[in-house]
Amino acid sequence: MATYCVAFGSNLSAMWILVANGWMQSPVGSEFNFETMRMEMTSFMDLWLNPIAQSKFLHTLSAGYVSAAFFVLAISSYYLLKGRDIGFAKRSFSVASTFGIISVVSVLIVGDESGYEIGYAQPTKLAAMEGEWHTQPAPAAWNMIIVANQAEQKNDFSLQIPYVAGIIVTRSFDKQFSGLIDLQERNLERVRSGIQAYALLQQLRAEKKANGQASEETKAKFDKVQKDLGFGLLLKRYTDNVVDATEEQIKQAAADTIPKVAPTFWSFRVMMATGGAILLLMLLAFVQNVRKTVGSRPLLLKALLWGLPLPWIGIECGWFLAEYGRQPWAIYEVLPVGVSASKLAPGDLWFSIGLICALYTLFLVVEMYLTFKYGRLGPSALKTGRYYFEQSSK
Incomplete structure (x- = not known):
């Protein structure tokens, strides 16, 4: 009974953690309150049923199940290679290979859905993880390998497979997905709009302080550009006076909206490679289980044993992709990392981190x-x- 309670509690905890993380990736069900200077929830159901949150929850949960199944397979393979507790090892091998192949397929299906949702919610992350600087004609080629040049915003080398990226990313033959340079140009206009939002925010706060409430006219103007306020806050990295930012500073802020391509691209490729290797090993293990020939191929048992780190490598790369690819945002397109720093003293931070x-x-x-x-x-x-x-x- 205790085992089931721990499993249920762990899954429930994971759901709420990933709902919170999903909101940081796509802040639905909330709005900015200029009086409190914070995002406040407007709909619990929108927050909970956020497509990004739900796909992340199922993807992460399935990945955890894969890790557990692979661990059992690896330990079972160890016993079979040692020639001891054969009956026990075969039974655990059977359960793990069956559960594992179902979990791996789930990871792939939900992972594809997660990537599809990212294409709408975070187009810059999608373009970075695909290594796309320019918008290609549909269907776009898939970059299997690239040497990214962030400074010149191009790939010095790329090995491509025609059509694959467009078909996978858009699930169509005729839809395009935007490249990073086009997205940066789009974000340049949002930075300019963000400057207006920042100026109106200061005006709202001044009116509130002077008169006890802000005017409806100023509120209406702010509401029109409020969605771009975060882009204006990106300028805080370059100037304290956002309203008087220079054209060069505006361009620098727009360039900051593009994540570093090489780490984002390669973390995605490593995650895919580990997923493919796990799928192959799980499939071979499942076939042996179905044929009742478990233990007849020592090479497979050794591969399962030495492949034990694969799920953890894939999971860490997935989390790196999720968080690093979101940069420069703490809350996507709302709160830049640069202005979300804690006001705690350095000593307090070092103590808590050290502990x-x-x-x-x-x-x-x-x-x-x-x-x-x-x-x-x-x-x-x-x-x-x-x-x-x-x-x-x-």
Whole structure:
């Protein structure tokens, strides 16, 4: 019963964490309140049913299931290679390969949906992870390998497969998706609009302070450009006086809306590569299970054992892509990272970061110790008298 409660609680916790993260990626169900200077929720259901949040939740959950299944497969393969507790290892191999192949397929399907939603919610991230500087005619070619040149906004080298990107990204043969340079030009206008929003925000606050409330006329003007306020705040990196920003500073702010292409592109490719490798290994393991030939191919068992880090590599690359590809935003197109810094003293931050690092390092050491101890011991830890180490000690 306790096991089921832990599983249910973990999944429920993951849902709310990813709903919050999904809101940071696509802040629906909320609006900016100039009086409190914060985003405030307007619809719980819009927040909860945010397509980005739901696809991220299912994608992350499925990836966790894949990690668990692969871990069981790797440990089962270890026992089979050692030639001990064969019956136990085959049963666990059977369960893990069946559950694992379902989970991998789920990861791929939901991951594709997540990428499709990103195309609408975060077009700059999509263009960066596809290495697209210019808008290609539909259907766009897929960049398999690139050498990105961020300074000159081009790829010094690219190895392409015709049509594939357009078909996958837009799910059509005739729709285009925008390249980074076109998106930067579009964002240049949003920075200019953001300057107006910033000026009107200052006017609203001044009216509120002087008269107790802001005028309806100023509110109406602000509402028209409020969605671009975050773009105006990007100028804070270059000047404290946003309203009087120079043309060069405006262009620099627009350039900042484009994430670094190389890390975004390659984190996506590594995630895809690990996913493909896991799918292949899971499929081979499942075929062996169906044919009831588990353990007959030592090479596959070794590949499953040494492939144990693959799910974690893929998951870390996925999270890096999600967070790094969102830059320069803490809340997408609302709050730049540069103006979302904490006002805590550096000493407080160093103490909390140090404490967290120390605690989680301790947890890691303990977890690794227990994993190796009980991984090697296997089902003998159950002390039923039926397994390898218990039999050999008699």
